[in-house]
Amino acid sequence: MSQTPSSYLPPTHFGTTDRPHGALTSEDRNLGAIAHITPLILMLVSGGLAGFIGSLVVYLYAKDRSPGARQYAATALNVQITVAIASAISYVLMLVLIGFVTLPVVLVLGVIAHVVGAIKASNGEVFTPPITPRFVS
Secondary structure (H helix, E strand, O other), X not given: OOOOOOOOOOHHHHOOOOXXXXXXXXXXXXXXXXXXXXXXXXXXXXXXOOHHHHHHHHHHHHOOOOHHHHHHHHHHHHHHHHHHHHHHHHHHHXXXXXXXXXXXXXXXXXXXXXXXXXXXXXXXXXXXXXXXXXXXX
């Protein structure tokens, strides 16, 4: 099995583009990294609830740029929506004390997902985070 260069993604991953073989530009990769770094910072500042705002802003900016940038931004937004829902549930569960355990777990998993996503985006690789439903595509 041969390795593919980091600037190449088959068209099936990000849809069809006018670039040959779905090659990503550096702008696509940079937007992908920004799509993960921005909500990561906001998530940590807000305790997990406001990070989706950063992802949403980047998604709205990137969605019409290219299929690659849109996919990276959609992945970051899906991660952030999942983290926001799990954080809200954890805050409610704090009434029965279990939320004090689940909230840090949710935040750590969100941080890991965004760090891995930012690294993969900057390398031009596809990132499909585990246990993250696709709310936005």
